[in-house]
Amino acid sequence: MNNYKLTIQYDGTNYNGWQVQENSASIQQKITESIEVILKKKVSLIGSGRTDTGVHAFGQVANFRTDNDVDIFKFMHSLNSILPSDISIVNLEAVPLEFHARFDAKKRTYLYFFSSQKSPFYNKYSYFYHGELNCELLNELSGNILGEKDFTSFARQNTGTKNKICNIYEARWKKWNNRIIFKIEADRFLHGMVRTIVGTLIKAAKTGGGSEYVKRVIESKDRRSAGEAVPAKGLFLYKVKY
Numbered sequence: 440m441n442n443y444k445l446t447i448q449y450d451g452t453n454y455n456g457w458q459v460q461e462n463s464a465s466i467q468q469k470i471t472e473s474i475e476v477i478l479k480k481k482v483s484l485i486g487s488g489r490t491d492t493g494v495h496a497f498g499q500v501a502n503f504r505t506d507n508d509v510d511i512f513k514f515m516h517s518l519n520s521i522l523p524s525d526i527s528i529v530n531l532e533a534v535p536l537e538f539h540a541r542f543d544a545k546k547r548t549y550l551y552f553f554s555s556q557k558s559p560f561y562n563k564y565s566y567f568y569h570g571e572l573n574c575e576l577l578n579e580l581s582g583n584i585l586g587e588k589d590f591t592s593f594a595r596q597n598t599g600t601k602n603k604i605c606n607i608y609e610a611r612w613k614k615w616n617n618r619i620i621f622k623i624e625a626d627r628f629l630h631g632m633v634r635t636i637v638g639t640l641i642k643a644a645k646t647g648g649g650s651e652y653v654k655r656v657i658e659s660k661d662r663r664s665a666g667e668a669v670p671a672k673g674l675f676l677y678k679v680k681y
Contacts, residue, residue, distance in 0.1 A: 440504055442538055445470070446530035447499040452563055452672070453525060457490045457499065466490075466526060470501070473521040477514065478507050487540045487679040488547060491631060493671030495564065497550075500679045502540045509533075546608065546680040549633045551621040552673045558617075565618060566673040572619050574612040576644050581610040583653040584636060591660040593636050594629035603629060603660075610636075622677070634668035642666035 447470065455463040459471070471484045487500040515531040522528070552565035553572060561567070587606040594603060609624040621637055643652045643666075656664045 442536045444502045444534040448527045450525040451495045455492045485540045494674045496676040498678045548624040548678040550675045550677045553619040577612040592665045593632045595631040637669045639666035
């Protein structure tokens with residue numbers, strides 16, 4: 440038995456997220472079906488985590504096990520030739536049999552992109568925000584979400600996940616030319632959590648609620664107290680660390 444690890448990039452615009460869903464297109468489904476065409480047998484593709492509808496990835500990680508001995512270069516070339524243009528395998532490697540893309544992940548990093556001017560080249564991959572984003576203030580407010588906390592207020596209300604405790608290691612904002620980038624790293628994320636955190640921090644800065652507002656949202660453990668989630672198109676799964 441062999442175990443292979445894939446690093447994947449994708450444009451999530453045309454997909455209902457990573458995870459296989461009945462009657463809708465998903466990234467996981469497309470890659471699984473393509474692998475099965477090459478191997479001529481069923482496989483189970485394990486991802487490092489879900490990304491929501493419309494969310495993109497620079498560095499999603501997945502693994503699958505097979506009895507086949509795979510020629511890394513030829514298999515990766517064949518896989519990319521079958522996959523649609525909005526999904527790409529950027530690395531393929533053999534890993535120990537016990538490696539598990541989801542359970543072995545230690546940290547996950549997301550990036551969220553804002554654009555401050557309308558551009559046809561950024562439209563699909565950033566949020567054109569009508570207003571000023573003060574990175575200094577937003578970095579100050581972001582300090583309130585660092586550490587191990589209950590992030591119930593930032594998760595979708597219908598999520599089936601019982602454990603809402605996450606440990607955020609980094610959350611910072613940076614201006615880059617006509618764009619602003621928000622970077623966040625944690626041990627795990629809840630469904631819809633990153634986009635709601637971004638929306639809540641912006642609301643805190645815009646309304647003058649400041650740190651006290653952010654703290655109240657966390658303590659309330661109520662999604663209704665948080666800000667509106669920003670659009671999915673600006674969010675990228677950047678990196679998974681093992």
